Amino acid sequence: MPEVTLVEAINLALGRAMADDPDVVVLGEDVGVNGGVFRATVGLQERFGPERVLDTPLAELLISGLCVGMAAQGLKPVGEIQFMGFIYPCLDQLVNHASRMRNRTQGRLTCPMVLRTPHGAGIRAPEHHSESTEAMLAHIPGLRVVMPSSPERAYGLLLAAIRDPDPVVFLEPTRLYRAAKGEVDDNGEALPLDLAFILREGRDVTLISWGAMLKETMAAADALADEGIAAEVIDLATLKPYDENTVLGSVAKTGRCVIVHEAAHTGGFGAEIAALIAERGLSSLLAPVTRVTGYDTVVPMARLEQRYMPSVGRIVTAARKACQYN
């Protein structure tokens, strides 16, 4: 199997989905001739034509609204927003329309659309290019929110998202686009949505993360192993709806849990998981659940962004503390 980067895996999945299903269309700013600012759509316009791979005017609200209209007509649009910092004009469309079209028409019209966007800091990008506000989206009933962290999962989950009959926001880890490499078999096989992936088994502490932070989380698990602590690492992968059973099952085994996310602390998705464990996993806990997250600040620009993102050291410290708690 060929080794590809995460962004190449996205490209493979898009190409596969378009080849399999003539209803799949790709739209966004610069997705055509230019192949997308991160090259996620490179070559697609040549293969499938400008009608199915269209460069939209520079209007994010429009991109999301077009997706809703196309989807209600039976197409399977995959919209691209260049950076998560520019997704906010789409919120009205996601909250008021995409997520509730099926419900408000009682199934008469549906919204099988995907809105892709890269999230997260760490590539020395300009202001507004480093957002990770997934919790905001995961709060919306009727949506799915998916955040892959490896080429293999990016490929399989994007195929699943495109084939899913409901709207999916697909958040891709910007700093792993090229840093993450892995073997991907372009066989058209989707991975299941709504399920978490156990990336590493361990009995001492559960580390839960998603998206770009899996890289640091896995590195932390390596470092902990050197200290004799066996960390179990869960890639939540789908945040909405999320796989409660895998979370609770792991915590039942380890009794300790550290949640890692890049997004700001307060109201982050880690709070949801901590609440779940408090409600339904309390009796198995041997230590308080802790969160290692971005700070409750605006994401700093390039010079300080590394200080904002949870480091391997912070994760290791939190996990060690959980293991030493008594």
Place this chain on the structure above:
Amino acid sequence: MGSKRANEELPVIAHFEVRRRNYLAPDGSIDRPLPAFATDARLLVELYRSMVLLRLFDRKAVALQRTGRLGTYAVSLGQEAVSVGIASAMREDDVLLPSYRDNGALLWRGVKPEEILLFWGGDERGNHFSGPRHDFPFCVPVGSQAPHAAGVAYALKLRKEPRVAVCLFGDGATSKGDVYEAMNFAGVHKLPLVFVATNNQWAISVPLRLQTGAETLAQKAIAAGFSGEQVDGSDVAAMCAAAEEAIAAARDGKGPHFIEAVTYRLGDHTTSDDASRYRSADAVQAHWKEEPVARLRSYLVGRKMWTKADEEQLAAECHQRIEAAVECYLKTPPRRAETIFDNLYAELPEAYAEQRRELAGEDDA
């Protein structure tokens, strides 16, 4: 202005114009010869009947609201000709994207009055209606259906289907980026899409002069690269003709068109509004002279196409139909509470199954 004079020698590089269409004068006399379709008395009578039905339906809906049997409701009083006229020019397989005040278009297209009542009575099943299955439901957030219309029209064009999307919204919506972004895209791709702005002069309490500095709303189409026209929105013949031309052209691949239907909202914004707070009764009274139902009736009566007996029979028919709809609506039991989960996703994710069971259990206990 000095700067204008100084620039007079520079070449003019673009010319634009906006035309205004009307046939029937407010008193029902003829301002301008009617288009060919209007020689068919049956169509004019059908339009008249639909406008009367809408007006009487609105009256009943308000009565239901005032007696606690319906939620907030938006009447079409004074602007019946817009939604009815536009819908009359559509084919069944065209796609309607209505705003919340476009009941007339829904009724014309086969949505049952009891379904409209069900929606405004607070039940989503009202949107699961008997009209064309591909039509959109009422859009409540102002103007946000315009990008959907562009997406629908793009899909129709992509599949080379000879169908047209028709998007209705009010004057207030033309101030929103949503509408302009959709128009801009429709212009780029010459989409089979007709935009209809019902300019009823009021966005709740905000008059048109605070909504835009433009002379017309129709001219906004010019900036998007296609044509716009102003139509007397209280003249149903003009609405019908404008819509027929625009829809036929769109179907023919000639691209989008924008219709500004100039009319007047004679009623409150909704049953929750009290328009006397921001406009005088005298100002409203003046516009009663222009309203579309009496106008068409005068024309039809003057041409011996309509009689007092017809009017009485129509009133009785409407009454019967509306009463039957009300009875059906009031007899429709609420759906079970846990069904709020049933159309959230195609299949309810396991994560929410327990919440559904909990809600169901409250009723079963």
